[in-house]
Structures are given as C-alpha cells and as structure tokens.
Amino acid sequence: MSEFMYGVVLWSDLSAGKAVFWCEDHGDLAFYEGDAETGQATLEFSPGDLVEFEVETEQRLRRARDPKLVGGQVFRDLPEVLRAREALASQEMPEPAPMVLPFAGKQKRAAGATR
Template sequence: MKMFGVVLWCSENGEKAVIWCEDHGDLAFFHDVNNRQVLEAGDMVRFRAENARKMRLARDLVLVAQDGFRGLPERLRAAGRPGRAVVRRITPAA
C-alpha cells in the first residue's frame, strides 16, 4: 500500500529512518544501505508500506518535500505529558 509520511528520526548517513504514517497507524521503519537521498527529521516522504516480521516497513521511499514539517518531532515530544505509571493489582476470581 502506498502512503505518505513524515520522517521523525533518521540516522546520520540516511540509511535508516522512522516515519509517522498518514493513517496514524504503526510507525514505518526504513532501512536501505544504498539510499542516496538526504533525509532529515521533518521531511515528507512517499513510500510503499509492507508488513513483515510484525513491523511496518517503508520500501521504495521517495522524498516529496524537504523540511516540510520542521520541528514536528519536538512538538510531538512536547505534547506528551510526563506522569506516573499506574500499577493496579488484579486478583483473579476464585
């Protein structure tokens, strides 16, 4: 399935990236040692989504708009609220 997404993180050499997908479902993971495109967080990309090994993989990635969503990773991080984990003990019914 083809879709658009925004790069949230990428490796320095551009071989790996984590992509937020347009369907707001699972993140897509990109890994291509032959990638020659310069990717940065905030770039809009188009790719073919493929599910493999319980992960969504991004294949045939194409850069659509460089730096189109600058600051998105930081805004998403800021939107998360720090809080405490809540642990509830559940007692099985006898």
C-alpha cells in the same frame, strides 16, 4: 500486500541509511533501511521531511520501501511537538479534589431551626 503512503520523517541516520516515518494513517511507525545487499545508503532525508513510500508489514513491523521526498522540512517541528506531547501525557496528573456539594434541604432546615 503493500500500499503507498505519505509520512513524515521523525528520525534519520544518513550514514546508516535508516529512518523512521510517522504514517499518514496514524498507525504504527514505518521503519526504513537502505539497500542491505549493496551496502549503499540512499537516504537523504531529515526529520520533518514529507515522504511518499511503499509500506509492507512483516512480522507485525511496518517497513518502508523506496521512499521519495515530496517536500523538504514541511513538518520541521513535528518531532519536537510529538516529544512534548508524550512528555505531557507521561506526567502524573494530580487527583482531582473531591467535590462536595451541600444538600439544599439540610441548609434550609438548619436555617429554619435557628429562628
């Protein structure tokens, strides 16, 4: 079963007629390959372009079919933004310092003992 979806081109290789689309449902990426039978690469997309395509899942892999350009360079910064977020997420976060809260009862007793 297939459905139509919008996506943003994250990567494309014009000479090979291949591209990777980030899908509007934020699910798995969709992969596009030009017409393998004729060997013609019909791809003219660049990273950041908004496209509409038919998506089918084959053996747990999303495949884009018949993509059409909706808007050129609509999300031109998206590939870099996603790379930056991935790099930030992969950085080791320092362990939070243990938080020690003084117990108020001990402070009052200690203050009363010195009088």
